[in-house]
Amino acid sequence: MWSEVATILKYSSLNIARSSNRRRFRGSERYPLLSFFARNLSVAVVFGVMITVFFISMMKNQSVEIFNYVIEGTGVSLGELLVSPWLFIGTIVFLASAAPGMTYNLFDSPDVEFLLTLPVRRSSIVMVKNLEILPYYSMGLAMIFPAYIILGYFRAGWIGIFVGFLAALIYLGLLWALSAFLASVLNVFMGRMVARRIATMAYFASIMLLVFAYNYFMPDITKTNSIDALLKYSGFMTSPLFPYSWFLRALVGRHFWWISSGITLLFVYGAARLSSNLEFSRSRSHVKKGSFLARNRAFPVYRKDLLLLRRDPQLLYMLAYPVVFAMIFLLQREATAASFFYVQLTAIYSGLTSALLLRQEFLIWPVPMTFPVTMRALVLPKIVIPTVAYSTIYTFLVLALLFIGLMEPWMGLFIPIVVLIIFSSTLLGAWIFLRRPNRPVKGRNVFTTVEVLMVQGITLLWTFSTLGAIQLGIARDWSFYWLLKYIAPVISISSMIYFVIKTSRKMRGFNL
Amino acid sequence: MIEAKGLVKKFGDFMAVRGIDLKVLPGEIYGFLGPNGAGKTTTIRMLTGTLKPSSGEVRILGMRMDESEIEIKRSIGVVPDEPKIYENLKGREFLEFIMDIFKCPRSETLSRLSELCEAFGVDYLDNFAGEYSHGMKQKLMVISVLMRKPRVIFLDEPTVGLDARSAKILKLLLRKYADEGSTIFMTTHVLEVAEKMCDRIGIINEGLLIAEGTLDELRQLSKEGHKNLEDLFLELTGQGKVDEIIQAL
Ligand SMILES: Nc1ncnc2c1ncn2[C@@H]1O[C@H](COP(=O)(O)OP(=O)(O)OP(=O)(O)O)[C@@H](O)[C@H]1O
Numbered sequence A: 001m002w003s004e005v006a007t008i009l010k011y012s013s014l015n016i017a018r019s020s021n022r023r024r025f026r027g028s029e030r031y032p033l034l035s036f037f038a039r040n041l042s043v044a045v046v047f048g049v050m051i052t053v054f055f056i057s058m059m060k061n062q063s064v065e066i067f068n069y070v071i072e073g074t075g076v077s078l079g080e081l082l083v084s085p086w087l088f089i090g091t092i093v094f095l096a097s098a099a100p101g102m103t104y105n106l107f108d109s110p111d112v113e114f115l116l117t118l119p120v121r122r123s124s125i126v127m128v129k130n131l132e133i134l135p136y137y138s139m140g141l142a143m144i145f146p147a148y149i150i151l152g153y154f155r156a157g158w159i160g161i162f163v164g165f166l167a168a169l170i171y172l173g174l175l176w177a178l179s180a181f182l183a184s185v186l187n188v189f190m191g192r193m194v195a196r197r198i199a200t201m202a203y204f205a206s207i208m209l210l211v212f213a214y215n216y217f218m219p220d221i222t223k224t225n226s227i228d229a230l231l232k233y234s235g236f237m238t239s240p241l242f243p244y245s246w247f248l249r250a251l252v253g254r255h256f257w258w259i260s261s262g263i264t265l266l267f268v269y270g271a272a273r274l275s276s277n278l279e280f281s282r283s284r285s286h287v288k289k290g291s292f293l294a295r296n297r298a299f300p301v302y303r304k305d306l307l308l309l310r311r312d313p314q315l316l317y318m319l320a321y322p323v324v325f326a327m328i329f330l331l332q333r334e335a336t337a338a339s340f341f342y343v344q345l346t347a348i349y350s351g352l353t354s355a356l357l358l359r360q361e362f363l364i365w366p367v368p369m370t371f372p373v374t375m376r377a378l379v380l381p382k383i384v385i386p387t388v389a390y391s392t393i394y395t396f397l398v399l400a401l402l403f404i405g406l407m408e409p410w411m412g413l414f415i416p417i418v419v420l421i422i423f424s425s426t427l428l429g430a431w432i433f434l435r436r437p438n439r440p441v442k443g444r445n446v447f448t449t450v451e452v453l454m455v456q457g458i459t460l461l462w463t464f465s466t467l468g469a470i471q472l473g474i475a476r477d478w479s480f481y482w483l484l485k486y487i488a489p490v491i492s493i494s495s496m497i498y499f500v501i502k503t504s505r506k507m508r509g510f511n512l
Numbered sequence B: 001m002i003e004a005k006g007l008v009k010k011f012g013d014f015m016a017v018r019g020i021d022l023k024v025l026p027g028e029i030y031g032f033l034g035p036n037g038a039g040k041t042t043t044i045r046m047l048t049g050t051l052k053p054s055s056g057e058v059r060i061l062g063m064r065m066d067e068s069e070i071e072i073k074r075s076i077g078v079v080p081d082e083p084k085i086y087e088n089l090k091g092r093e094f095l096e097f098i099m100d101i102f103k104c105p106r107s108e109t110l111s112r113l114s115e116l117c118e119a120f121g122v123d124y125l126d127n128f129a130g131e132y133s134h135g136m137k138q139k140l141m142v143i144s145v146l147m148r149k150p151r152v153i154f155l156d157e158p159t160v161g162l163d164a165r166s167a168k169i170l171k172l173l174l175r176k177y178a179d180e181g182s183t184i185f186m187t188t189h190v191l192e193v194a195e196k197m198c199d200r201i202g203i204i205n206e207g208l209l210i211a212e213g214t215l216d217e218l219r220q221l222s223k224e225g226h227k228n229l230e231d232l233f234l235e236l237t238g239q240g241k242v243d244e245i246i247q248a249l
């Protein structure tokens, strides 16, 4: 199977590399699989290794015994307790970004039809489609792998690192299988549009549920019976309901290991069997009779884009995901963190939202060119809609927080800054997309890894150097606080304004 | 009316269209023929303002493309070579979007639309375009253009994917529209369609217009005395030695 996967990946990534007008990745001809992983995982690997090394060297000076100390009454070691939140969040991040992504990538890529005519196994095609969206969930992996590896190291030294890696790998297999399984089940049972909406809702619901559960069981340190809370917390975090804890237990020497791997392998096998019979065709959705309106309406492009936004679960999902994340922090009464994380995620997603809206026009190119409107009139809604949507949600969030009193009134000043960040990020996404209009738009991964990193890096920089810096400058008693409080935000804001002016001028002269 | 002078399109070093002059009058159906990759689609895209020519001039209804692109686009209709519709829109929503964006007078357009739907057997307007077959999309594309009754219509291989009945209706309708004064420019690979429908035919090969005229005028160009359009076409485009190739295979 892997040789088939490698061959397909070679050509699909060649296609992406070609259209980016670059001669690169020479090695991809000879070792397609290796170079694919190198390209898409390098950042996550660097990130993961950094975390691991940092953590191990930090803890080494403490006593290793502490890590292996078993909390009385729970049977859970401190080490397990320490890494379980990472696994928890890593799993949420994975499920939140990979599983829906797989569904969309599998059923939305027109090249699947071509791939099906080739003499390759269906499971290979499913695997390729799962791997193609790796850039989007590599960060989840960057949390899951170090967690197991660190725990393994403190249990059994260097061998433990290997065993921890193995555990992470099997867990990843389980997550993959689970996502593929979910994707196929949803596709079997429901019409396309309905399936997507329900899938999105289900994901929201389950993630919300996890978030609520997490916060419900979170110990409140201010309460007196904190030992009780700790017990409850550790019981929850390492509950066998979460598959990651099977491997934790296995790692600390309990022989759940065998059972869990057995279950995992069964799952992987089952999903592979299922995906080898996967029906890629779409069932028809329910038809509701409609009728035409009697008169023309204004702003047709805006209307159409809003309709497409509403119908696209991935776009809806990206609108709601930052809110879910903000909720995690809100429930812990961390209002500043909540708003900060909202802005961070939003900044990352708004660019992608804009790109995915633009993609709609490119999918039907050259039809939009026959419309009697200017390029500008076609592109502008794709920037305005995400900006307005994300900004409105943020404004409501902040106003609500101000109203409850979780935020101080001066923080209302953040609103204009955040609107600027969101606008710049949206523009950045649109600009990066339009810079290379002949990119393959068939799949959902419209950006190359480099572009994803560019969008994420620049927007994170903007967020950190404004909101992050201001909050840090206020919170920390540091002699250079003014640097954070005033200088960094001013530089960052000027750079955004400069970028906005320059880019909109560039885009005005843009022609496809 | 369609006019083009010295139309050239380069893709990098490659010249897809190498200087084409055209003139199509109102009431005329112009057939544009040529082998695969000859430059038909590229020419149509330049004529409709979809692609910018590398050099040359396009005039539609007396307006220059580089000066009044939007006005031209509002008064022409284009059926592109591949029917592509926003997948997440229903047919009805797509048509509504077209009416809005072209600012069509509603009641008039709607009554024409319902007749067209009847004629082409389009009864799937409440389904999502992503669920349409190729021919269903093609029909929707065609009626989205015809319902506006534009004065100039461009069609790139419009009969591909249409069933026999729909193709027949389309041909009759185009003839009727032309007789009422519309200008129609179409490409096709079905020489029988060109032979029966078109008032004038242009043949393009490797980016150059190698022959133009009515069917009778084209017949005069044949050195080998071919009378039917198929043999004539193969002779003119230098693809005549089909028999030998078949033997060799
Ligand atoms: N975007 C493009 N970039 C580079 N070359 C192109 C592009 N579009 C078309 N060409 C080239 O221009 C030439 C003419 O293409 P065109 O699509 O106009 O042919 P056609 O006459 O419509 O063919 P067909 O009968 O197959 O539809 C071809 O050689 C094609 O490879």
Ligand SMILES: [Mg+2]
Pocket: B040, B041, B042, B081, B156
């Ligand atoms: Mg063509």
